[in-house]
Amino acid sequence: MNDPRALAARALAEVALRGASLREVQARTAPALADPRDRALLAALLHEGARYWLRYDALLARLLERPLRTRLPALHALLILGLVQIERMRLPEYAAVAATVEAARVLGHGHQSGLINAVLRRFLRERAALTAALDADAVTRHALPRWLLDALAHDWPESAGSVLATINVEAPPTLRVNRRRADRDAIIAALAGAGHAAHAHPWLRDAVQLDASTDVTRLPGWAEGTIAVQDGAAQIAADLLDVTPGLRVLDACAAPGGKACHLLERADLDLLALDREPERLARVAANLERLGLTATLRAGDASQPGTWWDGRAFDRILLDAPCSATGVLRRQPDVRLHRRATDIPTLAQTQRALLDALWPLLAPGGRLLYATCSLLRAENGSVAAAFAAAHADAEGVPIVLPAGRADGPGWQILPGEDGLDGMYYAAFVKRAGNGRVR
Numbered sequence: 319m320n321d322p323r324a325l326a327a328r329a330l331a332e333v334a335l336r337g338a339s340l341r342e343v344q345a346r347t348a349p350a351l352a353d354p355r356d357r358a359l360l361a362a363l364l365h366e367g368a369r370y371w372l373r374y375d376a377l378l379a380r381l382l383e384r385p386l387r388t389r390l391p392a393l394h395a396l397l398i399l400g401l402v403q404i405e406r407m408r409l410p411e412y413a414a415v416a417a418t419v420e421a422a423r424v425l426g427h428g429h430q431s432g433l434i435n436a437v438l439r440r441f442l443r444e445r446a447a448l449t450a451a452l453d454a455d456a457v458t459r460h461a462l463p464r465w466l467l468d469a470l471a472h473d474w475p476e477s478a479g480s481v482l483a484t485i486n487v488e489a490p491p492t493l494r495v496n497r498r499r500a501d502r503d504a505i506i507a508a509l510a511g512a513g514h515a516a517h518a519h520p521w522l523r524d525a526v527q528l529d530a531s532t533d534v535t536r537l538p539g540w541a542e543g544t545i546a547v548q549d550g551a552a553q554i555a556a557d558l559l560d561v562t563p564g565l566r567v568l569d570a571c572a573a574p575g576g577k578a579c580h581l582l583e584r585a586d587l588d589l590l591a592l593d594r595e596p597e598r599l600a601r602v603a604a605n606l607e608r609l610g611l612t613a614t615l616r617a618g619d620a621s622q623p624g625t626w627w628d629g630r631a632f633d634r635i636l637l638d639a640p641c642s643a644t645g646v647l648r649r650q651p652d653v654r655l656h657r658r659a660t661d662i663p664t665l666a667q668t669q670r671a672l673l674d675a676l677w678p679l680l681a682p683g684g685r686l687l688y689a690t691c692s693l694l695r696a697e698n699g700s701v702a703a704a705f706a707a708a709h710a711d712a713e714g715v716p717i718v719l720p721a722g723r724a725d726g727p728g729w730q731i732l733p734g735e736d737g738l739d740g741m742y743y744a745a746f747v748k749r750a751g752n753g754r755v756r
């Protein structure tokens with residue numbers, strides 16, 4: 319099958335109705351398409367389909383007499399994609415309807431062309447009233463679950479509006495320049511030469527912001543390992559961890575290795591990249607190799623150091639903890655479909671347990687950086703504050719960045735601020751035995 323819409327419908331049904339990860343499904347599906355333009359269309363359909371699922375799923379409930387979700391999940395997803403193409407991707411209406419009918423035929427639902435025509439044409443006829451009804455409810459206006467809207471309004475009442483204004487806007491990728499191999503200005507010039515407008519981030523030393531989305535693996539410098547994709551907010555970790563050559567560093571939740579690679583681009587380190595998922599460590603290995611970097615890789619549970627630690631203390635520990643990923647909804651729109659309110663207390667417990675388990679591994683005078691890509695205080699300021707209160711030898715390192723605000727002992731960036739994803743950081747130095755920080 320090589321119809322991008324049919325493939326996207328099947329993949330989107332897996333993501334929205336069976337809990338599959340968009341990234342994994344996309345990686346599995348895209349190779350079926352030889353033409354890069356078809357792959358770009360697949361990516362756009364999957365991202366916009368996941369982003370707006372909650373809106374158009376509710377719309378379909380109004381348009382369909384009998385629900386299709388469970389009986390014919392791919393057809394249901396295909397109709398959502400038809401609506402997405404009309405409303406979000408601004409495809410001419412006749413083209414969106416015709417392409418949806420054709421994709422249904424490819425999926426073996428050719429006999430449903432009457433239904434598809436009826437649903438999409440009714441939407442077009444009653445569009446004004448139907449979209450007004452969707453816009454009247456925050457859930458269908460923003461295509462976000464109620465619990466997340468409530469949490470956002472509760473945690474960040476003054477910023478919730480601007481977060482909601484950017485969270486559904488596609489963000490072109492940010493690149494990280496491998497400073498061991500290239501100079502940022504030269505990279506920007508090479509990108510311009512290949513027709514890709516890009517500019518240096520105003521305050522992140524290694525970041526280059528592309529003006530438009532593109533297949534990064536075809537950019538000049540990708541094959542040579544002079545660039546990687548990493549949001550600017552994630553690039554802050556390397557600044558805050560303050561690494562110098564020769565330090566012994568633990569990246570306790572390392573896969574796929576973005577922050578570990580950045581640290582190694584900054585300095586020659588004795589870096590242990592740990593992750594609980596062995597298959598995700600393969601991605602760390604691939605990234606290290608492409609960028610010409612070296613680290614020790616180990617599969618293990620960071621909350622059980624007894625199973626993998628050799629007893630030698632670390633000078634730096636990065637805990638980029640498992641989290642709700644609510645800060646990266648712009649780039650991972652399926653997060654809204656997978657997370658539940660009840661996940662948050664469980665995640666906070668895990669985050670706290672990881673901090674407690676790793677703290678004893680830090681050398682006196684050493685620094686631990688706690689990071690999440692969450693925008694929820696329950697996973698961020700609250701966890702960091704409770705950790706600091708429980709560890710008298712943990713001294714908070716003040717963090718002040720050009721974007722964001724303090725939260726507990728750390729710093730919160732919300733999605734869209736200075737073009738960044740949402741991210742939280744808190745840094746702690748371990749007081750030496752005499753009570754002083756070295």
Ligand SMILES: C[S@@+](CC[C@H](N)C(=O)[O-])C[C@H]1O[C@@H](n2cnc3c(N)ncnc32)[C@H](O)[C@@H]1O
Binds near residue numbers: 574578620621639641
């Ligand atoms: C936010 S991602 C890390 C991203 C990574 N630091 C980067 O910059 O590319 C969290 C990672 O933590 C891993 N993980 C979750 N729980 C873990 C645990 N208890 N021990 C070790 N790794 C864990 C997951 O497999 C996942 O790869």
